[in-house]
Amino acid sequence: MKLSALFDNAPDIEIENLMVDSRDVLPNSIFFCIKGMIHDGHRYVNAAVKNGAVCVVHSEDIKRNNANVVYIKVRDVTAALNQVAACFYGYPSKKMVVYGVTGTNGKSSIACMIRNLLNPVYACGYIGTISIEYGDTKLPPLLTTPDIVPMQQILHDMAQAGMKACALEISSIGLEQHRTDSVDVDIAIFTNLTHDHLDYHGTMENYFEAKKRLFDQLKPDGTAITNKDDPHGMAMVADCPARVVTYGVLEKADYEAKDIQLNADKTIFTLVHDGSEYPVQTNLVAMFNLYNLLAVIAALHEGGLPMEQILEQLNTIPQIEGRMERIEEGQPFNIIVDFAHTPDGLEQIFKFASAITPKEKRIISVFGSAGKRDTKKRPVFGQLADKYCDLIILTEDDPRDEDPIQIAEEIAAGIQKTNRIIIESRYDAIRQAVEVANVGDTILILGKGDETFIYREFGREPWMSDPAAVRDALRKYYFETEEEDEDETVE
Ligand SMILES: CC(=O)N[C@H]1[C@@H](OP(=O)(O)OP(=O)(O)OC[C@H]2O[C@@H](n3ccc(=O)[nH]c3=O)[C@H](O)[C@@H]2O)O[C@H](CO)[C@@H](O)[C@@H]1O[C@H](C)C(=O)N[C@@H](C)C(=O)N[C@H](CCC(=O)O)C(=O)O
Numbered sequence: 001m002k003l004s005a006l007f008d009n010a011p012d013i014e015i016e017n018l019m020v021d022s023r024d025v026l027p028n029s030i031f032f033c034i035k036g037m038i039h040d041g042h043r044y045v046n047a048a049v050k051n052g053a054v055c056v057v058h059s060e061d062i063k064r065n066n067a068n069v070v071y072i073k074v075r076d077v078t079a080a081l082n083q084v085a086a087c088f089y090g091y092p093s094k095k096m097v098v099y100g101v102t103g104t105n106g107k108s109s110i111a112c113m114i115r116n117l118l119n120p121v122y123a124c125g126y127i128g129t130i131s132i133e134y135g136d137t138k139l140p141p142l143l144t145t146p147d148i149v150p151m152q153q154i155l156h157d158m159a160q161a162g163m164k165a166c167a168l169e170i171s172s173i174g175l176e177q178h179r180t181d182s183v184d185v186d187i188a189i190f191t192n193l194t195h196d197h198l199d200y201h202g203t204m205e206n207y208f209e210a211k212k213r214l215f216d217q218l219k220p221d222g223t224a225i226t227n228k229d230d231p232h233g234m235a236m237v238a239d240c241p242a243r244v245v246t247y248g249v250l251e252k253a254d255y256e257a258k259d260i261q262l263n264a265d266k267t268i269f270t271l272v273h274d275g276s277e278y279p280v281q282t283n284l285v286a287m288f289n290l291y292n293l294l295a296v297i298a299a300l301h302e303g304g305l306p307m308e309q310i311l312e313q314l315n316t317i318p319q320i321e322g323r324m325e326r327i328e329e330g331q332p333f334n335i336i337v338d339f340a341h342t343p344d345g346l347e348q349i350f351k352f353a354s355a356i357t358p359k360e361k362r363i364i365s366v367f368g369s370a371g372k373r374d375t376k377k378r379p380v381f382g383q384l385a386d387k388y389c390d391l392i393i394l395t396e397d398d399p400r401d402e403d404p405i406q407i408a409e410e411i412a413a414g415i416q417k418t419n420r421i422i423i424e425s426r427y428d429a430i431r432q433a434v435e436v437a438n439v440g441d442t443i444l445i446l447g448k449g450d451e452t453f454i455y456r457e458f459g460r461e462p463w464m465s466d467p468a469a470v471r472d473a474l475r476k477y478y479f480e481t482e483e484e485d486e487d488e489t490v491e
Pocket residue numbers: 020021022023034035036037038039040041044142143144145146147171172173174177
């Protein structure tokens with residue numbers, strides 16, 4: 001693409017790449033000087049030119065010392081990058097119906113469900129924490145919400161591959177860093193707002209405002225779907241220029257659930273919408289998933305999918321990897337692997353475990369808390385586990401360069417009455433839970449879902465994943481010892 005097509009009054013030189021990091025080698029590129037939290041891109045112009053930049057977009061005064069380079073001064077480099085990236089990749093989001101999901105918990109669950117339910121009738125991709133998927137392509141995730149250039153590039157690839165829609169997770173950090181400013185969102189969904197990412201945003205007010213940007217910026221012919229039962233649900237859409245649609249359980253809402261029956265293996269309820277009542281049965285479990293499902297039904301229906309077509313799929317919704325994943329290997333106790341890593345997420349899963357575990361049986365939880373991330377939530381995790389669990393096994397969870405034992409001690413500071421042990425190795429902690437569980441107990445393995453890495457001081461270290469670890473431990477330390485016990489009895 002010619003530079004002149006991207007900037008007014010620019011020369012006709014050919015542009016092949018967009019560069020935001022001077023360390024990337026990208027021939028015939030435009031380098032954008034982004035001011036970050038640590039570095040200022042303006043300091044890396046020479047390195048960028050060495051690595052292929054033929055144009056530099058900047059907001060501060062810099063030395064224009066290379067006659068072969070075009071220098072373009074703008075007021076806001078990030079805004080320019082957003083406009084240029086969308087144009088460079090052919091405005092891909094305008095070619096698809098984009099469902100943008102934001103909120104503290106439930107983004108991946110809702111975005112994956114939208115993709116899974118829509119895809120059979122209307123080709124839909126997914127971008128989020130779990131992966132990037134479209135058609136038969138499945139790529140590892142970048143960030144939850146990719147940076148500006150990869151975002152536009154992925155959307156372009158999706159549109160090229162024939163996707164007509166995309167379910168996109170939009171994190172508060174992504175919003176704060178303007179990663180979706182040039183994404184044409186058609187339907188924006190809000191799940192809930194509870195304690196998370198306060199290390200980044202500082203206060204709940206800032207965190208709220210970051211999320212609210214998605215709704216403030218929504219186009220007038222877009223749709224905002226909000227959780228009426230969440231204390232922030234209506235405030236989130238207060239200044240939204242788009243049509244607002246609500247879902248909920250506690251109050252009248254556009255998509256409302258009543259007569260709810262929560263079971264260990266299914267949920268039954270009546271959906272009330274637009275004066276009609278629909279009986280619904282789904283294989284999804286737990287109250288928070290009912291909320292997620294209401295958001296999904298609202299989004300798909302508002303997006304044009306007939307209600308009957310949505311409802312007929314709800315009894316066999318595909319399991320979302322690492323989210324409320326029940327491990328069934330024939331053991332006589334429940335094992336659930338879940339990605340819960342916020343206080344609200346933890347409390348929801350503890351409540352569900354309390355509902356499915358008989359009073360005289362135990363809830364055994366295995367979890368930690370990530371290093372270098374929101375340290376204030378650690379004792380809160382401890383308090384919550386103390387309230388609901390009978391045995392707490394604290395272990396590592398992405399320690400980065402912190403000491404996992406120290407993190408565990410900080411969680412333990414919130415535990416007053418419940419037995420707790422600290423086992424640093426995640427595998428050994430899972431093994432311990434499996435070895436001590438009795439018939440009818442419930443084991444919860446929380447925080448990492450299906451992730452196949454653990455972040456350490458040097459970066460990602462491969463990890464077999466919690467579901468694989470628990471299956472391995474069951475085989476080696478539960479079923480084999482059971483067989484040995486039987487052999488001894490025979491003798
Ligand atoms: C903490 C954080 O959000 N960091 C993001 C931020 O980086 P930063 O401000 O530190 O950037 P910086 O290092 O100061 O660099 C500033 C600029 O100088 C450039 N640079 C820097 C050095 C150099 O030699 N040359 C050069 O050109 C950099 O490429 C950059 O453009 O801006 C970068 C884009 O310019 C992001 O990629 C980066 O995300 C990092 C990778 C990250 O880990 N982010 C996480 C926290 C995140 O975004 N998480 C959310 C939420 C997930 C959830 O909900 O759980 C997500 O959406 O994934």
